[in-house]
Amino acid sequence: MNTDATPQQQSTGPTTDWWTEAVIYQIYPRSFADANGDGIGDLPGITARLDHFVELGVDAVWLSPFYPSPQADAGYDVADYRDVDPLFGRLADADRLIAEAHARRLRVIVDLVPNHTSSAHxxxxxxxxxxxxxxxxxxxxxxxxxxxxxxxxxxxxxxxxxxxxxxxxxxxxxxxxxxxxHLFDPGQPDLNWDNPEVRAEFLDVLRFWLDRGVDGFRVDVAHGLIKQADLANWQEPQEILSGSEVDKPRPPMWDQDGVHEVYRDWRRLLDSYDGQRILVAEAWVEPAERLARYVRPDEMHQAFNFEYLTASWTAPAQYAVITRSLEATDAVGAPTTWVLSNHDVVRHASRLGLPVGTPRPNGIGIGDPQPDAALGLRRARAATLLMLALPGSAYLYQGEELGLPEHMTLPDEVRQDPTWERSGHTERGRDGCRVPIPWEADAPSYGFGPTDASWLPQPPSWAEYALDRQLDVPGSTYELYRTALRLRREHGLGRGSLYWLASGDEVVSFRNGDVTVLTNFGAMPVPVPAGAQVLHASAPLPDDGTVGQDVTVWFRPA
Missing domain, CATH: 3.90.400.10 (Oligo-1,6-glucosidase; Domain 2)
Known part of the structure; x- marks a missing residue:
């Protein structure tokens, strides 16, 4: 921990580009909104709900794949990169979604899956x-x-x-x-990125969507395109995360240096278009210095910070990962990108309800150790306010603004993630974070669609999380997010600079602009300075103004 009385400044670098401070909302199309009642979300359903993003206060949306696909891996097995799967609508629906989003000053990022195609391609x-x-x-x-x-x-x-x-x-x-x-499912054969024809094809795919008006691409498995030339044996368990120590040998299938040449070509193409189109790397790469290579000035614009997502819920761990992340991206003049949940991990409202130090599970099901739901939501709210106060860009995953937990009692027989079968039923996989989200407590499928149909069953407890139960309700998780995003804009936190403040081993505290942020990880209450103006808190503060355990507060000192 930093206990030096002299604050340490860390800056995001450039502040003139929209993506350096944007809050971007991930949409998992099949689980967001269903317009036709077949139980699967679709592009018209998303278009009908675009005002949700305006009211919430985000800057852009990122859509997981909606391309034609056999759905062996929920659309990450792409059969045609230039069309829309009939499950989700038509190409005209994608055009309308982009146009309607732009009319609301929302930018649209689409998923690109270049490591592999579908076996049906x-x-x-x-x-x-x-x-x-x-x-x-x-x-x-x-x-x-x-x-x-x-x-x-x-x-x-x-x-x-x-x-x-x-x-x-x-x-x-x-x-x-x-x-x-196939580093993933047999229905996802890996492409050979040493082949010039492959490189030319994806440049053309990028042009296709750029010409249709998309504002950027989230690049799936961005660290996996180039394999070590000799395909040497690895003799270790396969992990998508590439190394955690600077001197640890990199796996021959991940984070090879040659991948950066690909992204330099892509960056030159995007820079030839107007409107600041961006590339976002899904690169499970550690340490932070290796990840920062993906966001050098002539490569990608952002890279997901998975080291932050996986960091333990303790003050020393949070201080360390934030410090490392900012230092690494500052070194290449890029903003840091923060994220707590996505479609591949247990939702943080449940993950943080497990005992500190528990290895991150790949899904939670019946018979597994169950998180403490109340503790998980309390910590999740505190973690969210901590994240949204950090300089840089932030990503939200659909439903987290409602405080949604993982579906932890999902029947095993309805699971569709290939991990469940291919692991021999030892890992439950990612279905629990992909369940269709609730909009209206008393409507069929909780307002997900006009019928009761839902491609994965929703738990009965989700009625209490529905948007209509939280809208305009003081203290609700939805209002916590909406207020935080408004204050984040008003105080310029995304484009600010972080100054660490002296604190003990159970508190993280820093100043960003005129806002001071304090998260208490310890059992003992921590006082807010006398006369401070409290702007926001993740839980109600007692009358004495102290900050309890697992609470984050934003305030202006007197």
Missing amino acids: RWFTAALAAAPGSPERARYVFRDGLGPDGDQPPNDWTSVFGGPAWTRVTEPDGRPGQWYL
Whole structure:
């Protein structure tokens, strides 16, 4: 912890670009709003709810994939990068959504999945029909197997979803043939980014959506495109996170230096368009210095800060990760990007209800240790106010503004995340954070759609979290978020600078502009300075003005 009486300044760097301080809201399309009543959210449903973002106070929305897909991995297996899956509507619906968002001064970021295609993509279909060594197979990572009969995988890599990362194909003549690499599901064959044809194709995909008016791209598995040339064995469990120590060898499938050349090409293309279009890296990379390489001036604009998302709920851990993050991004002149939840992790209102130090679970289900719901929400509210006071950009995941917990009693038989099956039913996976969100407590499917249909069942307890139960209700989580976003804008916190204030091992405190922020992690109440003007707090403060455990307060000193 920092106990020096001299404050330490850390700045976000440039302040003139919209994305350096934006609050961006992630939409998971199939679970946000269903316009046609089939139980699956869609683009017209999102368009009908755009005013929600204006009233909440965010600057932009990011949509998870809505492209044609067999849905082997909820749309992250893309069969056509230039169209809309009928599940979600038509291309015209995407155009209307973009236009309607822009009319409300909301920017639109779409997901791009360049590490792999769907096995239903025309390229992969052509590769299966072609011979080994053909140009069609050169678009992917095909290799001969090991052993006399080639019946062993080319190396020991495993899939992030469990099981081997290689699948053997049947050749056109019916014989067992080569193997193809899939770091995720077998329905997601990895592309070969050493192939110029692959690089040219994605530049064209970027142009297609830029010409339709999108404001940027969130790049899925941004650290995975380039593999070590020799595809060397790894002999360690597969993790999407690349290294946690500076001197630790990087896995041969993650965070290879050659990936940065790809993003320099993409940045040059985006810079040729007006309107400050941006690239956002989903790069599970540590340490922070390696992650900062993705946001150098000629590469991406933002990178998700997963080290922050996974940091322990203690004052020393929060101080350390915030300090490391700001120092690393300052070194390359980029803003830091903060995030607490997304479609791949247990919602922070539940995650923070587990005992401090509990390893981050990949899903929570019946029979698993259950979080303390009240404690989780209390900490989540405190964590959110801490995050939204930090300089830089912040991401919100749909439903967190309602305080939504994970669906922790989701029946295993309805799970659709491939992790559940491929892990041999040892990891419940990500379905619990993807359940359709509640809008109206007494409506069918809680207002998600016009019928009771819901692609994943919603728990009965979610009625109390519905937006109409929280709107204009003082102290509700929704109003906590709305007030925080308004104050964040009014006080310029996103474009500000952070000055650490002297504190003990159970308190994090800093000043950003004219706002002082204090989070108490300890059991002993902490006083707010006499005469201070309290601007916002994550929980009601007692009459004596002290800050209780797991509470964050924003105030102006006297």
